[in-house]
Amino acid sequence: MPILRQWAERHPDKTAALVAFSDQAITYGELDRRANAVTQLLIWMGLAAGDGIAIMLDNDPTYFELIWGARRHGIYYTPVSTHLKPEEAAYIVRDSGAKLFFVAARFADAVQALLADNPHRCTVYALGGALDGSFDYAAELARFDRLIEIPDGPVGKDFFYSSGTTGRPKGIKQPLFANLRQAQASGDWVRDNFGFAEDTVYLSPAPLYHGAPLRFTMRTLESGGTAVIMRKFVPEQALATIEHYRITHSQWVPTMFFRLLALPDEIRARYDLSSHRCAIHAAAPCPLELKERMIDWWGPIVWEYYAGSERNGATCISTADWLTHRGSVGRACVGTIHILDEAQNELGPGEIGDVYFDGPQFVYHNDPEKTARSRTAKGWSTIGDVGYLDEDGYLHLTDRRSHMIISGGVNIYPAEIENHLALHPDVADVAVFGIPNAEYGEEVKAVVQLREPSKASSALAADLMAFCRDDLSHVKCPRSIDFEAELPRQENGKLFKHVLKQRYLQPA
Structure with a gap:
């Protein structure tokens, strides 16, 4: 029996997923019925195992009914970022070969961009309003109002696209799970290391179109717990969510840690975080001092893992092990x-x-x-x-x-320099990369986001370079430092260095 059906039969009225501080919620019984209807819709539309769908929604429990429905029929599902331009979103839908596109009505421009060049004849289902050239998702799903048994077969899997940091984003595809047992076993490392179980209440403050937020919320549902998602990360609201919903597990990126720690002490002390027993972070390098400050605040509940959207391997580390192997993942x-x-x-x-x-x-x-x-x-x-x-x-x-810089034949890794500059009290964020140098091939460049932008000056740039020279080899120290009001980061913490580097690509 599929795991979702097992949880639906065991506790049909338990909340499976909800949007924090809203009326959007779905129980296990509802989720199972609606996912079954989605599977029927896919079958009725002629999709077979190995076909694909694309999803472009805000953080919404509807995500989960679509994914569970796709998984049950052996369908790949491709989440599409809500921050993409219409043509970029349409490119991913077309390139993935998705046969159905489930999209919130507010992304009408993406639908029009897709329909303008739609050789695959992708069918569009709109949620939350009518769109030209689309079907109404709610009305279509209502046609399948009774549960049916779905024959066992391959289990669907996510089909994510890279961030597209250089050129077009690339789809990352793995073979389908051969059966339900294999699909369930793929999450054993999460349950074994982080303790996901039936009593888990998991907070996901990041967009569901990213790999880790979507996969970990799905692990929560596979374990019979409750997934709490935020519409958007707001630091104090995240603390209020932990208190209000008695969150047990959560996932973060280092930029979120930074913004949480920037809250005044009286606000950080205002909320009861005693239910919180596992705070997981990944996706981007975390400066040592930043992680130490989070451990000092939240205690030995901070876990880190390392994995990519490619899912070719993973590591993880507890607070205790990190303190004896500082900087390790x-x-x-x-x-x-x-x-x-x-x-x-x-x-x-x-x-x-x-x-x-x-x-x-x-x-x-x-x-x-x-x-x-x-x-x-x-x-x-x-x-x-x-x-x-x-x-x-x-x-x-x-x-x-x-990202490696080769200067005068020496390999230089920017992360070491970034982690050091992040320790400076005036630095809020930093990017380090190589720029052309006529003599050495490349030289080290740093672009800094200050805590107080008004402090930007040539004198501060000189101070920051001296700060590097105190502890780093001279070949690693930036030859120049510029200031930006804000660095181009995604919600998952990944930095678009190419956006900055493009400005400096002319030969010296």
């Missing part, structure tokens, strides 16, 4: 880690190289060359990160290979 909990040099020879402890896993396989959709570049002859795969294993097998990430 943990030991492997999915797959085995291999650190390889450029000739793909395996390196020993402490030696920096490319991070590979021998875990689950994936492909970059419509890009066999990129897929091939991510593989070794043994089939191990990388998502482009660089790092090393310590003597105890804990992984330490150095940076992305694509």
Whole structure:
């Protein structure tokens, strides 16, 4: 019996998912019935296992009925960012080959961009209002008002697209789960390490179109818990949500930690966080001091994990282990880690190289060359990160290979410089990258977002460069520093360095 049906029969009136401080909520009984109706709609529309749908919604419990319905019929589901331009959203829907597009009515421009060039004849279902060229989702779903039994078969899976930091975003696709047991087992590492269970009340403050928020809310539902989602991350409201809903588990990115810690002490002390027993963070590097301050505030409940949308492997680390292996992202909990040099020879402890896993396989959709570049002859795969294993097998990430600066033949990893500059009391955020240098090929450039933008000056830039020289090798220190009011980050904490770097690409 499918796991959702089991929970629906065990506690049909228990809230499965809700939007914090709103009237949007769905019980397990309702979710099972509506997901079953979605499956019937997919069958009626002629979709077969291996076909795909796309979803462009705000944070809404409807996400979950669509996904559970797709999973039950072996359908790939592609979340589309609500912040994309209409043409960008339409590109992802077309490139994914989605046969159905479920979209909130407020994204009418994306629908029109899709319909203007729609060779795949993708059918559009609008939620929350009528759109030209679309069907009304609520009316269509209402036609399937009784439960039916769905034959067992392959189980659907997410089909995410990369952030598109260079060129068009790429789809990341894995084989479907062969059966329900395999699908359920894929979440064992989350349940085993973070303690997801029937009593879990999980807070997701980030958009569901990102990989981690969607996957972890689904793990919550697979475990019989309750997923609490925020429409948008607001620091004090996040604390109020933990108190009000007695949140047990949550997930964050470092920029959220920074904004939480920026709250006045009296506001941070105002809320009862005693129910909170597991705060998970990932998606972007977390400066050591920032994490230490969160541990000081929340206690030894802070967990970190490392994984990519490719899902080729994962690591995780508890507070206790992090304090004895500072800066590590943990030991492997999915797959085995291999650190390889450029000739793909395996390196020993402490030696920096490319991070590979021998875990689950994936492909970059419509890009066999990129897929091939991510593989070794043994089939191990990388998502482009660089790092090393310590003597105890804990992984330490150095940076992305694509971010590496080569200056005078020396390899420089920006993350180390960024983490150091982040310790300066005037710095709110920082990006470090290479820019052209006639003599050395590249030189180190830093762009800084200040806590108080009015402080920006050549004198402060000089102070920050001196701050680096106190503790970093001179080759790693920025040759110049510029200031920006705000750095271009996504809600998941990832920094669009290419947006900044483009300004400096003219030869010196």
